[in-house]
Every structure is written in C-alpha cells, then in structure tokens.
Amino acid sequence: MTIKVFLAEEEIPRQWYNLAADLPTPLQPPLGPDGNPVGPEMLAPVFPMNLIEQEVSQERWIDIPDGVLELLYRWRPSPLHRAVHLEQALNTPAKIYYKNESISPAGSHKPNTAVAQAWYNKEFGIKKLTTETGAGQWGSALSFACSLIGLECKVFMVRISFDQKPMRKLMMQAWGGHCVASPSEETAAGREILAKHPDTPGSLGIAISEAVEQAVSDESGETRYSLGSVLNHVMLHQTIIGLEAKKQLAKIGESKVDVVIGCAGGGSNFAGLAFPFINDKINGAQIEVIPVEPTSCPTMTRAPFAYDHGDVANMTPLLPMHTLGHQFIPPPIHAGGLRYHGMAPLVSQTIVEGLCAPRAIHQVECYEAALTFAKTEGIIAAPETSHAIAAAIQEADKAREEGKEKTILFNLSGHGLMDLNGYQLYFNNALTDYALPEEEIQKSLDTIKNYPQPSVAKTGKW
Numbered sequence: 001m002t003i004k005v006f007l008a009e010e011e012i013p014r015q016w017y018n019l020a021a022d023l024p025t026p027l028q029p030p031l032g033p034d035g036n037p038v039g040p041e042m043l044a045p046v047f048p049m050n051l052i053e054q055e056v057s058q059e060r061w062i063d064i065p066d067g068v069l070e071l072l073y074r075w076r077p078s079p080l081h082r083a084v085h086l087e088q089a090l091n092t093p094a095k096i097y098y099k100n101e102s103i104s105p106a107g108s109h110k111p112n113t114a115v116a117q118a119w120y121n122k123e124f125g126i127k128k129l130t131t132e133t134g135a136g137q138w139g140s141a142l143s144f145a146c147s148l149i150g151l152e153c154k155v156f157m158v159r160i161s162f163d164q165k166p167m168r169k170l171m172m173q174a175w176g177g178h179c180v181a182s183p184s185e186e187t188a189a190g191r192e193i194l195a196k197h198p199d200t201p202g203s204l205g206i207a208i209s210e211a212v213e214q215a216v217s218d219e220s221g222e223t224r225y226s227l228g229s230v231l232n233h234v235m236l237h238q239t240i241i242g243l244e245a246k247k248q249l250a251k252i253g254e255s256k257v258d259v260v261i262g263c264a265g266g267g268s269n270f271a272g273l274a275f276p277f278i279n280d281k282i283n284g285a286q287i288e289v290i291p292v293e294p295t296s297c298p299t300m301t302r303a304p305f306a307y308d309h310g311d312v313a314n315m316t317p318l319l320p321m322h323t324l325g326h327q328f329i330p331p332p333i334h335a336g337g338l339r340y341h342g343m344a345p346l347v348s349q350t351i352v353e354g355l356c357a358p359r360a361i362h363q364v365e366c367y368e369a370a371l372t373f374a375k376t377e378g379i380i381a382a383p384e385t386s387h388a389i390a391a392a393i394q395e396a397d398k399a400r401e402e403g404k405e406k407t408i409l410f411n412l413s414g415h416g417l418m419d420l421n422g423y424q425l426y427f428n429n430a431l432t433d434y435a436l437p438e439e440e441i442q443k444s445l446d447t448i449k450n451y452p453q454p455s456v457a458k459t460g461k462w
C-alpha cells in the first residue's frame with residue numbers, strides 16, 4: 001500500500017488558482033475611512049504594485065514566476081501521506097490523507113507565501129520588508145524568505161511572545177531577520193503606547209501598526225509591509241498546496257475526495273488546500289469542506305459577516321469578513337495562530353455562499369487528537385494543526401458509525417516542535433475548555449455596529 005506520494009520537481013504546479021474568478025457571488029471591495037472602495041493606488045505605500053495587482057485580480061490562473069518556483073523547490077513539492085496507522089487505530093473504513101506542510105524549513109505552510117512575497121518585492125525594487133509576528137511563525141518564515149533572496153527583514157514581535165518564546169526569535173536571527181519586541185521605541189505608535197503603558201504585553205494589533213508605520217515612513221520608498229494571511233494574494237500563493245494534492249491523489253488513482261479539512265486562523269492554509277477543491281464543488285462535485293477554529297475564538301461559527309478593520313489601530317481598510325470585532329481579545333489558548341478576530345474575505349465569502357461548513361472544536365479535544373496522531377503517524381503537530389486533526393478524527397469516527405468508506409483529506413499545516421509548552425500544559429492538566437459567553441461577543445461587536453454593512457448575498461445553490 002502506498003503511504004507517501006511524491007511529485008517530481010518538474011511536476012510542480014506552474015500556476016496558482018484564484019478563487020475570486022469563480023465565486024458565485026463576487027467579493028465585495030475593501031473600504032476606506034470615508035466608506036468608499038479603496039483603489040489599488042491607495043495601497044501603494046504599503047505593498048508593491050505587482051502584489052496589489054494580484055490582490056485585485058480576477059484571473060482564474062496566475063503564472064508562478066520561475067524565480068518563485070526556484071525558491072519553492074527548496075522544499076516543494078511536499079509529500080501527501082496516507083495516515084494508515086491512524087486509520088487502523090481508529091478502526092475506521094475511511095481513508096485519511098494529509099498534505100505535509102511541516103517539512104518546510106520554517107516548519108509550516110507560511111513560507112509558501114513568504115518566498116513569493118519576498119520575490120515580488122525584490123522585483124519591484126524594494127530593499128526591506130517589515131512585518132509583525134505573534135508566536136513567531138510568520139516572522140521566522142519571512143526572515144527565511146528574505147535571507148534566500150537578499151532583502152532586509154524587520155519583525156515586530158508581540159512583547160509577551162518575545163519574552164516567552166525565545167526559540168522563534170533565534171530562528172529569525174539565524175536567517176538574518178531583525179526582531180524587536182513590540183511596542184518598541186522605534187515608531188510613534190510604539191512610543192505612544194509605551195508612554196501610557198510601560199509594562200504592556202503588546203498585541204498583534206499594536207505590532208501591525210508599528211510594522212505598517214515603519215514601512216510607509218521610510219522616505220527612500222524602498223520599504224514595504226508584508227502580511228502572512230487574510231489577504232487575497234496570500235490565499236492565492238497557498239493554493240499550490242491543494243493543486244499539488246490533486247496531482248498526488250490522481251497519481252494513486254484516488255478520483256474522489258469526500259471531505260477536505262484545514263484549521264483556520266486568518267484562513268490561508270485552509271484556503272490553500274481547499275480552494276482548488278471548492279472549484280470542483282462549484283462545478284458540481286459533492287465535497288464537504290470544513291474550516292476548523294477554536295471554540296474560544298469562534299470567528300466563523302458565531303461571528304457575523306461584517307465590514308471591519310484587520311487591526312486594532314484601524315490602520316487597515318475595512319474588509320468584508322466574518323469578524324468578532326477588531327478590539328476582540330481572545331482568551332489565551334495555545335494555538336497562537338488561530339487567535340485572530342477576523343477571517344480572510346475569500347474564505348468568509350465561501351462560508352456565506354454555503355460552500356464550506358465551519359466547525360469549532362475545544363482545545364482539550366484537539367490536544368488529544370494531536371497525541372493520537374503523534375503516537376500513530378509520528379509527527380508532533382502544531383497546536384493550530386491539531387484542530388484539523390481533531391476534525392479529521394471526528395469525520396473518520398462518523399464514517400465508522402455510518403459504515404461508510406469515505407476519503408478524507410486534511411492539511412498538516414505545521415509541526416509543533418517549537419510549541420511544546422502547550423503540550424506541557426496539557427500533560428499537567430492545566431488546559432481547560434472555554435466557550436466564549438455571548439455577552440462578550442456582543443460587547444465586542446458593539447464597537448463596529450455603525451460601520452458600513454456588506455451585502456450577505458448568496459445564490460442558494462449550496
């Protein structure tokens with residue numbers, strides 16, 4: 001029995017898939033502070049024009065430049081695994097496949113977009129990228145990408161993670177990235193917060209504000225900002241995951257997938273695996289598509305589809321998305337990458353349309369699933385990824401109860417070797433399940449209730 005499927009380098013997909021071209025109900029535009037749509041030129045101080053063009057593109061297929069492919073070849077194509085040992089342990093008639101994105105140098109799917117963004121910035125004449133990072137996964141992926149291509153990389157890392165997670169910081173340093181704790185003295189936004197709250201633990205919102213400010217205030221014009229999820233061009237770059245998976249499934253004669261699963265923080269690894277399959281679904285295929293989030297940060301399962309900012313400081317345009325409100329501070333669960341208040345507009349639109357069915361799972365069940373996976377398949381997954389594993393196990397259990405042979409595919413978005421402290425808390429019984437009270441969600445949503453409303457349009461086909 002085949003348990004790993006590889007593609008040769010020359011079999012790598014040469015185009016990314018852009019779901020925006022096929023959405024049955026079109027994506028609504030980002031809005032500026034005046035409530036009018038934001039044009040490409042307004043984004044020019046923040047992103048290079050070649051990426052802005054991708055952000056607004058309606059082309060179905062976008063060529064991957066040879067220069068980007070050369071960078072991706074360092075670890076791609078990534079293997080597709082059949083989780084036979086997990087299947088046996090679960091005694092399920094289902095076949096479980098997973099795409100292994102943990103084998104990238106930074107340990108997750110994030111380098112797929114990091115190398116593409118670094119390449120396009122370099123092409124555009126940019127010398128330096130700024131970004132923010134929470135737990136450090138994105139900061140290390142972008143540092144890695146910049147080191148390959150010869151760009152300076154500056155990372156604003158949320159203070160509390162900077163102090164508590166020194167290993168990711170060292171990874172950034174090894175790749176030549178320059179990581180500072182946020183808030184910092186380097187920006188007006190940082191100084192203002194430090195003056196008021198010298199002991200603040202920081203937040204992703206503050207770090208975004210600092211990174212954007214530093215990019216747009218560089219008078220040489222040679223600095224831009226980079227974001228690791230949420231935006232359309234990031235979803236696009238990640239579709240190489242699903243496109244490879246399709247080729248791999250075809251190679252072993254697997255003609256039909258029944259369930260596609262990914263964990264979703266900003267939505268990029270889920271979109272990367274799922275969008276090529278959602279294309280099939282739009283064209284008539286029967287596929288269940290499940291993005292999975294933590295019960296404690298229920299953006300897709302309990303929050304409305306609304307216009308909201310991507311950051312706390314209102315630096316970003318208003319995006320049409322599922323959102324808990326940009327001032328929402330999720331409880332400290334250990335899947336740092338899933339603690340975002342919003343969801344990618346493209347993913348949100350597929351939820352509105354009914355093309356995917358989001359699910360929320362408690363963290364204790366996720367750690368249990370991750371340990372079952374570690375003891376059968378061997379890989380210790382990232383806490384974020386454990387949400388996808390838990391949903392795959394739920395589906396495999398359902399298949400056993402229903403006596404159905406199903407094919408399940410999930411994305412193994414990253415390994416957890418840098419995040420073992422979450423496992424430690426689990427072993428010490430120090431993790432609890434936390435369902436967010438409805439009042440807390442409402443309180444947070446009150447802060448955006450006067451914003452423009454997107455239309456919640458759908459065809460009703462799904």
Ligand SMILES: *Cc1c(COP(=O)(O)O)cnc(C)c1O
Nearest residue numbers: 229265266267268269337384414
């Ligand atoms: C960042 C991260 C995520 C969440 O981000 P998405 O944009 O939703 O994919 C999930 N898994 C891992 C391993 C991550 O590093």
